[in-house]
Amino acid sequence: MDMDTTHLALRIPLPPFEGSDAARDFIARLDTFLREELQPLAAEHHITSENGAPRAVLEQVWKRSRELGFYGMTLPKSLGGAGFDIVDHALIKEFIYASGSPFAPHVLGELTGPPRVGALARQATPDQMERFILPVARAEKAICFAITEPEAGSDAGALQTRAVRDGDSFVLNGTKRFISGSPFCDFAVIICSTSEDTAVRETTAFFVERDREGFRVDAGYKTMAGQSHTGNIVLTDCRIPAANQIGERGRGLALALGRITVNRLLHCPAMLGLARLALEDSLAHAVKRRQFGQPIGAFQAVQHMLADMATELAAARALMLSVARSLDAGGEARGEASMAKLFCSETAFRIADRAVQVHGGEGIVQGSRVEFLFRLLRMYRVLTGTSEIQRNTIARELLGHAAR
16 A cells, blocks of 8 residues: 655754744745745856856855845944854754755855954954955955865864065965865965974964965865865965964964854754755655655655654754854853764764665766765765864863863
8 A cells, every 4th residue: 555645745844943033034035045046046057066156156146145135144243244143043054055055155155255254353454354354245355264284184283384474574385275265265364384493383374365476276176075166275485465464473273263163063054954955855755756566655664764864863953053052152162062063964974874775776876966965964074173073072071071
């Protein structure tokens, strides 16, 4: 007997909205923007998550998003930010990624826009505000943030890129690796070693314009998810004015990591939005795909996979929102944010893995969405701090509390 599929919704109902009324309205307007403007734009230019948009199309997205009040959401209120708390921010970001739009990383400017400069606004000089911060806030320029190097990833203090003072200038030499947004940046925030003694760790941050002599972006590779918005920045005797130094000398890493707890948490809604897509696609496939005279969703093996996917998604989402509320209440939640990043990234990948299994042969064909999500969500277990680094942070916080 065929199972009754009339009760099966192809979208997973969310629990009651936990954000503010302002965030609810923001999401409603975002939904219109994503459906009525970005979806047709992607179709017109044949843009998918793997077939990235050229710079000219991205500029359209950035500028239109700014006109609608989305692009600068994360900026300080003095620069036109929306003033949302972290819970609202997480819910908004989750919604954007759950839409499946290939423009998801660009709607709020996460890759090269305001989220990259919001924390720098407090350190920037008036000159730097005019040359760097405000052009990004106005969607006129794109920025990237460069810390990782061939020999300095998780050990961010072991930087080899050096900035040497020469009169009113600094001369930079070194290579930054796997820098998101670098292929279409106009300038970068570069974290360099400024110590005269190689045995002493001292890092300083600088704004570096892409059109400076000695600045080169090598972007001839793609990630395993097929995306090409990552590249290397090579600096060869790149001379910049001393006025490009950000904040105090020796405070570069502290500046870069100053919001690491919040930033770590705010990667979770992207993963969970993508995992929701994988679950929704799996439910739709379980209803549509027929074997042995009935939908595959009638088989207990498939039902159990779907049940586990939905349960783990709900658990990960609850952890994310719990940590967000703790941060909004003024807590440090350093260990808890690492728990959320660890659990959400591992859970989202398990959901994508089961989605491939539910889809069977269709799930392993390149071009199917669950196959892409499998590859993309595998990357999140490495990006923005590997799962092993998160475990180190969690253990350190636990043992630190135990010793007090």
